[in-house]
Structures are given as structure tokens and as C-alpha cells.
Amino acid sequence: MLLPRYFRIIGLCLVVSIIIGFIAKPNIVFGDFDMPFSSAKEGIFLTMVPVFFDSNYNEPTDKQEFEVVRMKEKDISNELLLTLMLVGVYFISFSRIKNDDEFSERLRLEAFSQAIIINSVLLLLMNWLFYDRLFLTLIAAQLFSFLLIFSLVFALKIRNQRRSLAHEE
Amino acid sequence: MKNSIKVERARNNITQAKLAELTQVSWQTINAIELGKYDSSALLAFCLARIFNVAVEEIFQLNKGEMILLHFYPVHL
Numbered sequence: 001m002l003l004p005r006y007f008r009i010i011g012l013c014l015v016v017s018i019i020i021g022f023i024a025k026p027n028i029v030f031g032d033f034d035m036p037f038s039s040a041k042e043g044i045f046l047t048m049v050p051v052f053f054d055s056n057y058n059e060p061t062d063k064q065e066f067e068v069v070r071m072k073e074k075d076i077s078n079e080l081l082l083t084l085m086l087v088g089v090y091f092i093s094f095s096r097i098k099n100d101d102e103f104s105e106r107l108r109l110e111a112f113s114q115a116i117i118i119n120s121v122l123l124l125l126m127n128w129l130f131y132d133r134l135f136l137t138l139i140a141a142q143l144f145s146f147l148l149i150f151s152l153v154f155a156l157k158i159r160n161q162r163r164s165l166a167h168e169e
Numbered sequence: 170m171k172n173s174i175k176v177e178r179a180r181n182n183i184t185q186a187k188l189a190e191l192t193q194v195s196w197q198t199i200n201a202i203e204l205g206k207y208d209s210s211a212l213l214a215f216c217l218a219r220i221f222n223v224a225v226e227e228i229f230q231l232n233k234g235e236m237i238l239l240h241f242y243p244v245h246l
Contacts, residue, residue: 101194103201
């Protein structure tokens with residue numbers, strides 16, 4: 001069920017480049033971020049997309065209309081970047097390692113359950129420590145944090161296990 | 170679960186790397202089983218028994234705690 005090993009490198013490249021992008025342009029998630037080769041008015045990523053539960057609150061009108069779904073012209077550059085980020089994180093998390101066998105499968109399962117606990121504790125702390133915009137930003141980061149924590153815990157487990165076991169030639 | 174893989178390896182003069190190659194797992198897995206850090210799957214247990222040409226029970230034995238637990242299970246259906 002796991003992806004081949006080279007998917008990990010593809011995922012790492014995607015995630016690292018997008019994280020650099022996030023640092024360079026922090027408003028990528030909530031702001032009107034446009035890629036350099038696209039502009040909000042006539043960019044290549046400006047297209048009609050179905051928008052669900054749109055309350056029309058961004059438009060300068062007194063008439064607030066609520067519709068379940070409507071077609072709207074949107075710049076989808078940030079959506080594309082988020083999709084690539086998610087795909088990258090999935091590639092890192094669910095690709096094979098060198099010498100993948102039943103022991104590494106068990107380590108993977110352990111890392112998965114520990115990542116659930118760590119992520120839940122982080123979410124709980126965030127709820128009480130951060131407010132307003134920062135809280136929303138961190139909630140957006142939670143989209144990827146679980147899989148990133150899982151990958152990190154798994155990598156640490158593999159590293160520790162290799163160090164602790166004495167190799168007998 | 171206790172095991173005597175190390176003894177069997179010594180008896181048959183096989184290294185962890187060679188045994189790992191024969192069972193198609195990593196040497197880390199063999200090492201972890203030997204050190205009691207990991208209980209192998211039933212398939213790998215049977216595979217090891219076949220390689221050493223002994224019964225599975227000769228390689229893998231329950232420890233005291235597991236033996237006590239075993240008494241709580243019904244003997245017959």
C-alpha cells in the first residue's frame with residue numbers, strides 16, 4: 001500500500017520549496033496571494049470555480065446573499081500551492097524506506113499513534129494560548145502538522161533503533 | 170516472548186545478515202527479535218523454524234507472564 005522510495009524525495013522537494021514560499025509570503029493562506037506570473041485581475045490562475053456556502057461578504061454591497069453553491073471567479077494559485085503541499089506531505093509520510101519490513105511497519109504504526117497524541121495536545125494548547133488571527137494561522141498549519149509530526153517521529157524511531165541495535169557481522 | 174535464535178544461529182554458523190537475507194527482512198529486524206525488542210510475526214517465526222529445521226516452539230517460548238495469561242484461555246472449545 002506504500003509508495004515507492006523515490007516519492008519521499010519528490011515530497012521533500014515539494015514541501016521544502018513551499019515552506020520557503022510560506023516564509024517569504026506569510027499571507028499565502030489568508031491573503032490575496034498571487035504567484036509572480038499571475039495577477040488577481042488577469043492571471044493564468046484566475047478561473048471560475050464553484051464556491052460553497054458563500055455569504056458574499058467580501059463584495060461592497062449592502063445586499064448580503066447566502067447561497068449553498070455559486071460559480072465565482074477566483075485566483076486559485078494559493079489553492080494549488082496548498083494542494084501541492086498536502087501531496088508533498090503525503091508522499092513523505094507514505095513512501096517506503098530502505099529495507100521496509102514487518103518491524104518498520106510496527107514502528108510506523110507506533111509513530112502514527114504517537115503523532116495523534118502529540119497533535120491533539122498541540123491543538124489543545126493552541127486553543128488556550130493563541131487567539132484571533134494567529135490561532136487561525138496555526139489551525140491552517142494543523143492541516144499538515146499531523147503528517148509532518150508522524151514523519152518526524154517515524155524518522156526518529158528508525159534512527160534510534162538503528163543506533164541502539166548492535167550490528168553483528 | 171523469549172527466543173533462541175542466537176543459539177540456533179551459532180549452532181548453524183549463520184550471521185544476522187545472512188539470516189536476514191534468507192528471511193527477506195532487514196538485519197535490524199533479526200537483531201530486534203534476538204534482543205526481545207520485537208515479537209516476530211507468525212509467518213517469520215515459521216520461516217525461521219524452517220531455516221533452522223526445528224519446530225517453532227523450540228525457537229519461541231512464552232515468558233512467565235504470558236504463561237500465566239495462557240491459563241485464562243479455555244483449553245478446549
